[in-house]
Each structure stands twice: as C-alpha cells, then as structure tokens.
Amino acid sequence: MGKFKINKLDIEGVFTVEPTVFGDERGYFMETYNENDFKAEGINLRFVQDNQSKSSKGVLRGLHFQYTQPQGKLVRVIKGSVFDVAVDLRKNSPTYGKWVGEVLTEENNKQLFIPEGFAHGFLVLSDVAEFVYKCTDFYNPDDEGGILYNDSDIGIDWPIDEVGEENLLLSEKDLNWKPLKDTPVDF
Numbered sequence: 566m567g568k569f570k571i572n573k574l575d576i577e578g579v580f581t582v583e584p585t586v587f588g589d590e591r592g593y594f595m596e597t598y599n600e601n602d603f604k605a606e607g608i609n610l611r612f613v614q615d616n617q618s619k620s621s622k623g624v625l626r627g628l629h630f631q632y633t634q635p636q637g638k639l640v641r642v643i644k645g646s647v648f649d650v651a652v653d654l655r656k657n658s659p660t661y662g663k664w665v666g667e668v669l670t671e672e673n674n675k676q677l678f679i680p681e682g683f684a685h686g687f688l689v690l691s692d693v694a695e696f697v698y699k700c701t702d703f704y705n706p707d708d709e710g711g712i713l714y715n716d717s718d719i720g721i722d723w724p725i726d727e728v729g730e731e732n733l734l735l736s737e738k739d740l741n742w743k744p745l746k747d748t749p750v751d752f
Contacts, residue, residue, distance in 0.1 A: 569584055569602055570582070571606055571608070574665045576653050576658075576665050578678075579651050579680065581677055582639070582677075583674065584674055584676070597641060598612075598699065610637065610639070612700060612701060614699070614703055615697065618695070619644075619693065619694070619695045619696075620689045621689060622691060622692050622732060623689060623729065625723070625735050625739065626686055626687055626735075627685055627714060627739065628684035628712040628742070629684060629709065629710070630682075630684045630685065630710050630750070631704070631708040631710065632709075634702045634708050636702045637678065637679065637680045637701035638678070638679045638701075639676055639678050639699045641669060641677075641698070642671055643695045644693065645690070645692070645695065646690040647690060647694050647696060648688045648723065649667050649686075649687045650666045650685065650686050650723075651664065651666075652685075654682055654683055654752050655752045662718060662745055664719055664721050669687075686714055688725070688728065690724065690727050690728060711742035712742055712748055713742045714735065714739060716745055718746060719744075
C-alpha cells in the first residue's frame, strides 16, 4: 500500500493503521485515509460521519456501541495521548468478550480501526487530548448502548495508575452501564 502500514491485532477485524509521514524543516504532511489505498489492501469501508472530542487527563469514555446501527470507527489522536480499547461483542466470534488496546498519540500518528459489532472506549493519559474518528454509520442517540468499563469478565487492563485513580472521570451514564453478561447484544 505504500502510504499506510496495516497491522492486524489479536481480534479479527481490528487493526492499526500507521500512515507515512513526510516531514522536513517546515513541518510534515500525511494522508490519514485514502479509500483507494485501503481497497487495495482489501479494506472496503464507507465512512459517513466524522467526529472530534476534547477531554482532560483521567477522562474515560465508554464502553459505547449502537444496537441496530453499529458503527465501525477509524480513530486517531491529534493532540495528546489516549489508551484506546475495542471489545468484541459479536456473539459467534471466537473472541467474544475479549478486548484489545492501543496507545494512540499525536507523536506516533497511529490509528485504530474498530469494526461494527464492537464496544469502544478510551482513557486520556495526557493533560488534554483531542480525538478524531471516522464512522461507518450515523450516530443515533436512541440506539446507544454500553458496557461497564471495569467489567471483571472482560478484564480490561486500563492504565489508571498513569492518571491516578482519584483523577478518573466518567459520565454518570458510563458509570451506570451494566456488565456484558447483563447487556443484550446480538451482533
């Protein structure tokens, strides 16, 4: 593919994308997505919505998904650092209930693709992080679901020590999601 290095992770369908960065004394340039290059690698995606969020250190968002309009997401950090997580919710998958995580930073330019049928969340490790992502379907607030971020059956190894337990900040909604075993998902 040339401009992108694709790395498959331990769960089928989840991969990182490392773009080629062209830099000199003036700065840098990189493509973060190119439909033709992705198709050449057998990755056939259609993105319909771009989102951006800004969060402070210790903010944990997730684990989110949509029930009937699942979204695939290509996520990246443009400022700061986050620990980004994908949890497999596909009932017939051999990795159902398993998770993968990657540190995404403005320096490493790494992107994570989370396919449809996954829950997604992230923890901000830097003082501030700006997070951008492309989605394969539109957000529908009436279709939103979630899994409790510290579900012991999933066992995500969040790097909470890096931010301090006392600095962990979640929305009321994210604090009240149920564990996966008590969440009706059928992907």
